[in-house]
Amino acid sequence: MAQIGIPELLVLGVLALIAATIVVVILTATRRSRRNVPAAGPQDDLATRVRRLKEAGRTQQAIFLVRGETGIGQDEAAQFVNSL
Template sequence: MPNLGPIELLILAVLLAVVLVIIVGAVMAVRKAGRAVSGGRAPLMPPTPQGLYETVTRLTRQGQKIQAIKELRQYTGLGLKEAKTVVDAVASGHDMWSHPAMARFRPAHPVVPPNAAATGAAGAPGDGGAAAGPDLATRVRGLKAAGRAEQAVYLVRGETGMGEREAELFVDTL
């Protein structure tokens, strides 16, 4: 074997580096394809109205509002602002289905938490499917009677689009 000069050694090193880059790239592509097929993680709940309700409620109660917003956006396609207002409403004790942004996703039958029968929460104002529940004024009166006037104002603003001052006047007049 003849002696290799510096140019031949440089060419050999470059060829070896190119082969190494190709191998590493192929391994990374295979790993990425595996994650894409599995979605990176298993979904928390199936995309049913009940599963969505439970997921958003659980994450919000655990203080994981950002994850709740992500899940809500993934399953509904809502914008960031809309999803945040829904999660904020859930965090303040409102039913997510009563929010105007959720109107097109509202299930035909009210969705209530699995433990609602045990806690007696199924008939509470603002809980468990406003689609079949009492009207806005009745729910506002219930919140006001329970000493939750601020939540009543938030409910009125969320369902009607009123400004804060108008919603406060509405709650005060009831």
Template sequence: MYIIEQTRMISSGAAQAATAANPRNFREHRTHDLAPRGNTLAMSTTALIALTGVVTAGAIWLIVLAARLTRRPRNRPAPSADLVDQALEMKALGQIQEAVFLVRGETGMSHRAASRFVRRL
């Protein structure tokens, strides 16, 4: 695991500065996963790769879910011929609100959609 900041190590009695980019001092730079070091956070390369993978997979999953939800057809039954005939009769008698409520009850449409349907008959 790499530590991002420079550290001082004692090797064979002499003090030397080493960085995480120096591969020969790799063992001296190992530390515990996610162990805080002052203002920096030591994290292994594999943990960083795994975290990036998890975040990327989550983002892709959300995009796919959003695409599926926008393409999913609504499972509402089509208005039957009898329903259309009844709604037309009610509309002819001036009972528009009753026709809207009939269409809503039979199809599960919203009030707005049922009103639009009755107006267009």
């Protein structure tokens, strides 16, 4: 059975710290993206949801929403979002 020396333990410790840091960053980013997003009501139309996202400073998310709901391209979706 191979023995693990101090250099190997140090490398494993550094890798574990890197992995833990990545997990924390991902969890923090996920929480931030869910924070300050207005809840959409069941009867809210696309324009209303886009306006709420824009008011919350989430213009890029509003563009993604328009693209996902309508299937239009990036430029057209941005024009729609900016027109509201």
